Amino acid sequence: MTSAVQLAGLRREFNGRAVLDGIDLELARGEFLALLGASGTGKTTLLRILGALDRPDAGTVLVPRARTIVFQEPRLVPSKRVLANVLIGLERGPQSELTGRRALAEVGLERHADAWPGTLSGGEAQRVALARALVRKPELLLLDEPFAALDALTRLRMQDLVGELCRKHRPAVLLVTHDVDEAVRLADRVAVLREGRLVRDERVAVARPRDPADPDFAALRRRLLNDLGVPSAAASLEGAVE
Numbered sequence: 001m002t003s004a005v006q007l008a009g010l011r012r013e014f015n016g017r018a019v020l021d022g023i024d025l026e027l028a029r030g031e032f033l034a035l036l037g038a039s040g041t042g043k044t045t046l047l048r049i050l051g052a053l054d055r056p057d058a059g060t061v062l063v064p065r066a067r068t069i070v071f072q073e074p075r076l077v078p079s080k081r082v083l084a085n086v087l088i089g090l091e092r093g094p095q096s097e098l099t100g101r102r103a104l105a106e107v108g109l110e111r112h113a114d115a116w117p118g119t120l121s122g123g124e125a126q127r128v129a130l131a132r133a134l135v136r137k138p139e140l141l142l143l144d145e146p147f148a149a150l151d152a153l154t155r156l157r158m159q160d161l162v163g164e165l166c167r168k169h170r171p172a173v174l175l176v177t178h179d180v181d182e183a184v185r186l187a188d189r190v191a192v193l194r195e196g197r198l199v200r201d202e203r204v205a206v207a208r209p210r211d212p213a214d215p216d217f218a219a220l221r222r223r224l225l226n227d228l229g230v231p232s233a234a235a236s237l238e239g240a241v242e
């Protein structure tokens with residue numbers, strides 16, 4: 001399979017209402033796609049189907065077996081220390097312990113390997129969740145609003161970290177987010193879900209490092225906010241950037 005993800009004619013309904021209604025989507029290996037959409041448009045449903053946490057009513061789903069999910073909240077096991085959380089479900093032994101410690105080092109938490117999750121800040125706990133996802137060497141990394149619960153500064157740092165680690169390890173990524181700037185900063189491609197369909201699927205043609213003041217960034221932000229039904233937000237954001 002040359003692509004990491006292939007969806008065709010995907011349909012999912014709840015109580016007779018189609019939340020996803022004929023989604024076709026292909027994601028290349030190593031490609032980073034951000035999926036935007038207003039609340040309740042089915043973004044998480046799509047992610048859950050890719051993660052095999054839900055099944056479509058119709059359509060085909062081709063995904064790699066090696067896939068991991070990071071949710072909005074870190075979901076660490078409080079009774080296990082940080083390193084043990086990273087290694088949950090993996091075969092134990094010196095090699096996996098070393099791999100787990102390396103993953104913690106990548107997210108800047110090597111010194112917290114023996115800490116209890118309850119002693120970590122929200123941002124640190126989310127970095128442990130990221131290490132736990134990456135240590136499994138996923139071909140597909142599913143990120144469901146992983147930064148939404150973080151304060152603004154931690155969110156920016158975490159976005160940088162995720163961008164850096166994804167460029168290093170090259171999983172295909174689906175990032176579900178409400179945040180247009182986050183999508184444009186990180187993704188190779190942005191898609192917008194509305195009324196069960198993808199109403200936009202566009203390559204991000206903004207030079208890196210991505211700067212919100214770049215005219216291409218601002219223009220794409222405007223198109224996306226327009227798709228999301230809040231064109232007025234673009235004007236106020238641009239006022240804030242200038």
Ligand SMILES: Nc1ncnc2c1ncn2[C@@H]1O[C@H](COP(=O)(O)OP(=O)(O)OP(=O)(O)O)[C@@H](O)[C@H]1O
Pocket residue numbers: 014015019037038039040041042043044045046
């Ligand atoms: N298991 C379920 N049973 C019934 N309805 C569901 C179920 N899961 C999701 N839905 C409905 O499907 C719709 C889409 O939900 P989903 O969580 O995928 O949206 P979303 O775009 O991720 O929203 P948000 O951005 O608010 O997280 C919502 O109307 C939701 O109530």
